[in-house]
Amino acid sequence: QVQLVESGGGLVQAGGSLTLSCAASGTNVGSNPIGWYRQIPGNQRELVAVISSGGRTKYADSVKGRFTISRDSATNTVYLQMNSLKLEDTANYYCNTGGTTTYQRGTFNYAAGGYWGQGTQVTVSS
Numbered sequence: 001q002v003q004l005v006e007s008g009g010g011l012v013q014a015g016g017s018l019t020l021s022c023a024a025s026g027t028n029v030g031s032n033p034i035g036w037y038r039q040i041p042g043n044q045r046e047l048v049a050v051i052s053s054g055g056r057t058k059y060a061d062s063v064k065g066r067f068t069i070s071r072d073s074a075t076n077t078v079y080l081q082m083n084s085l086k087l088e089d090t091a092n093y094y095c096n097t098g099g100t101t102t103y104q105r106g107t108f109n110y111a112a113g114g115y116w117g118q119g120t121q122v123t124v125s126s
């Protein structure tokens with residue numbers, strides 16, 4: 001059974017940093033795509049970053065240059081390093097797997113799969 005457990009959220013001042021973790025079981029993060037999403041109440045979940053099975057990464061325009069997704073196959077964990085946090089980064093962050101990646105024109109897209117973690121709240125204050 002696939003399980004994803006997020007951690008690392010919290011309250012941080014604007015300009016600060018946080019690192020989120022997504023610990024996986026029942027799946028191998030080194031050979032499956034993992035995406036980080038975020039959601040504000042009343043809004044749809046938004047894809048923030050994804051790492052493909054081959055290790056390629058893709059980011060939402062709003063976080064490019066500030067967020068970094070990475071994985072550690074030894075601990076079966078995916079990380080989201082978030083720097084220069086802004087008020088608008090405040091959301092509940094979820095990791096996802098089981099989805100599909102499609103490649104075109106030198107980039108790729110990720111469609112979410114059916115496995116979600118419970119989420120971790122990130123609140124950025126002024």
